[in-house]
Amino acid sequence: xxxxxxxxxxxxxxxxxxxxxxxxxxxxxxxxxxxxxxxxxxxxxxxxxxxxxxxxxxxxxxxxxxxxxxxxxxxxxxxxxxxxxxxxxxxxxxxxxxxxxxxxxxxxxxxxxxxxxxxxxxxxxxxxxxxxxxxxxxxxxxxxxxxxxxxxxxxxxxxxxxxxxxxxxxxxxxxxxxxxxxxxxxxxxxxxxxxxxxxxxxxxxxxxxxxxxxxxxxxxxxxxxxxxxxxxxxxxxxxxxxxxx
Ligand SMILES: C[S@@+](CC[C@H](N)C(=O)[O-])C[C@H]1O[C@@H](n2cnc3c(N)ncnc32)[C@H](O)[C@@H]1O
Numbered sequence: 001x002x003x004x005x006x007x008x009x010x011x012x013x014x015x016x017x018x019x020x021x022x023x024x025x026x027x028x029x030x031x032x033x034x035x036x037x038x039x040x041x042x043x044x045x046x047x048x049x050x051x052x053x054x055x056x057x058x059x060x061x062x063x064x065x066x067x068x069x070x071x072x073x074x075x076x077x078x079x080x081x082x083x084x085x086x087x088x089x090x091x092x093x094x095x096x097x098x099x100x101x102x103x104x105x106x107x108x109x110x111x112x113x114x115x116x117x118x119x120x121x122x123x124x125x126x127x128x129x130x131x132x133x134x135x136x137x138x139x140x141x142x143x144x145x146x147x148x149x150x151x152x153x154x155x156x157x158x159x160x161x162x163x164x165x166x167x168x169x170x171x172x173x174x175x176x177x178x179x180x181x182x183x184x185x186x187x188x189x190x191x192x193x194x195x196x197x198x199x200x201x202x203x204x205x206x207x208x209x210x211x212x213x214x215x216x217x218x219x220x221x222x223x224x225x226x227x228x229x230x231x232x233x234x235x236x237x238x239x240x241x242x243x244x245x
Contacts, residue, residue, distance in 0.1 A: 001210040006217045008070045009201045010194040015078075017046040018112040018140055019182035019190040019235045025053050025111075028237055031178045032136060034058035038106045041065070041130055043095040044113025048075030051088050061087040062105070065095045096126070103132045111140035111237060119158055120165060124172045124240070137174065137240040141165060145234045153228040165238065174240040182235040191225045 011017055016025070034040070036059035042051050045064030054060045066072050072092035079088045091098065095116045108127040110116065117123045120141055127137050143162040160168070166176050182190075198218040205211060 001213045004068050004070070006198075006214065008068070009214065010197040010217070010221075011046075012197045012201070014190075014193045014197070015047055015049040017049075017190075019186040020111075020140065020180070020237060021186060022049075022053055024180045024186075024237065025050055026057055027180055028138060028178070028239060029054045029058050029060075031239055032107055032138070034060050034107070037061060039104065040107040040109065041100065041105045042109040042111065043127070044110055044116055045075060045090070046071050048078050048088065048090060050109060050111055051075075052078055052082055052084060055084045055087050056082065059087075060107075062107075063089045063091060063100075065091045065093055065098065067092070067094050100130050102129055103135075105131050106135050107131070107138060108135065109138035111138065112235075114139065114141055115158070120160060121168050121172065124169065124174065128172070128174075134242065136177070136242075138237060139240065140235065140237045143234045143236065145232055149232050150228065153224075153232065157233075159233065162234070162236070169238075169240050170243065173243045175243045175245070176238055177241045178239040180237045184230070187225075187230065187233075187235070191221070191229070194221060 016022065034054055038058065038060040040051065040054060040060045040062035042064045045051060045066050048064045051062060051064050064075055066075065069092055072090050075090045079085045079090065108131050110123055110127060114120050114123040117126045123139060124137065131137065142159050143165055144159055169176055195218060198214055202211065202214055
């Protein structure tokens, strides 16, 4: 079973695929001043929940991009069910290879998917290409909660401290305009929803030949979260605007 198949299973009861909430995503939308016709692109859009929330509440239009066909199909179905297909287009592609129109979007978002370009700094660089000069970036990103991280965990993660995230943004000519942080409850909901999806699948597929891989994936996720993630990993959505000062 490949990694994307495991993700499809673990996320099957989730709409927002991050340690956040619809209310927090809407708060970001208000901070951005989203309005009817604001043009937004989201890289790594998953099931299109961020775009759907902003389109329903603020009337934005735009594009969601995801590499997984299964995610794109779910996102397209959602847009159709919500009557948003005339506003939100879903592109199934590797966002790091696809070419996008330059300097046309009001907002470029990447909520929990900076691995697309191999990290936070290259994500800022890639996203700034597609926004117009006064456009803003929205980045959902993990950060270390503490200065001392067990090395065996730190070396498996490409994560900065929050101060480093701010410094890198400044070096790339952006200011932090806002932050909405994940709470412990948000993390628990996100992690536990993943477990729930895997456990329901195991119940439904007692004879599946790749069952052991799903069990291993579940136990690895639980071990990592309960041993390290819960204590050391934070997550937040940041609004970055072009630096003025
Ligand atoms: C953690 S999920 C976030 C989904 C969504 N932003 C949300 O908050 O609900 C990350 C998404 O990035 C997608 N992804 C991974 N690599 C990608 C790539 N190279 N290009 C586009 N999407 C990618 C995954 O399929 C996954 O749906």
